[in-house]
Amino acid sequence: KEEMMAANRGAPPSSKFVGDSRKLAKLMVGDAKTQLAFLALGGWDTHVNQGGSQGQLARKLKPIGQGLATLVKALEPIYANTVIVVMSEFGRTLAENGNKGTDHGHGNVMWVLGGGVRGGKVYGEWPGLAESQLYEKRDLAVTTDFREVLMPVLREHMEIGDSNLAQIFPGFTSNQSLGLL
Structure with a gap:
């Protein structure tokens, strides 16, 4: 439990997300100057007993x-002009470990939703789950750099210019256009 709390670095558990989403939407709808916000969630460093559809995960x-869902509904007056990105700093291994959990992995997923998002599909390359396609034969391979997702949000949605993007992501050159927006 102490390790989990340290890994969270003060982030609230996911059980607080509904209330925090409601508060964030109220702030954003009520104040047009609030154009960027972050919510952090802790409790994801689960290595033991993740379980299936009824487990801790x-x-x-x-x-x-x-x-x-609460965030989308509460943002309704401005949702058409909103982009929401859900991401994590680490993935999980594909296979279960000996403790009925998963360990830190390589590849990950990002969710992007909002009024201007061309949703309903998986963006990026999907190599599959065959052992030969896995990173080190155990993890999902990283096929899309997270900056490839964030750059169009910043460039096209927030209208941040290339010179500023170069300061946000120094030394990074975009290699693909995902067409998210």
């Missing part, structure tokens, strides 16, 4: 879905 994911 499912119990953590459910409030994420509820919180995102």
Whole structure:
């Protein structure tokens, strides 16, 4: 439990996400100057007993879905002009470990939703789950740099120019156009 709390670095558990989403939407709808916000969620460093649809991972994911639905509904007056990005700093291994959990992995997923997002599909390259396609034969391969997702949000949605993007992502050159927006 102490390790989990240290890994969270003060981030609230996912159970707080619905209420935090409601508060954030109220702030953003009520104040046009608030154009960028972050919510952090802790409790994801689960290596033991993740379980299936009724396990601890499912119990953590459910409030994420509820919180995102709450956020979308509460942002309704401005949702058409909103982009929401859900991301993590680490993935999980594909296979279960000996403790009925998963360990830190390589590849990950990002969710992008909002009024201007061309949703309903998976963007990026999907190599599959065959062992020969996995990174070190155990993890999803990284096929899309996270900056490839964030750059169009900053450039096209927030209208941040290339010189400023170079300061945000120094030394990074975009190699693909995902067509998210």
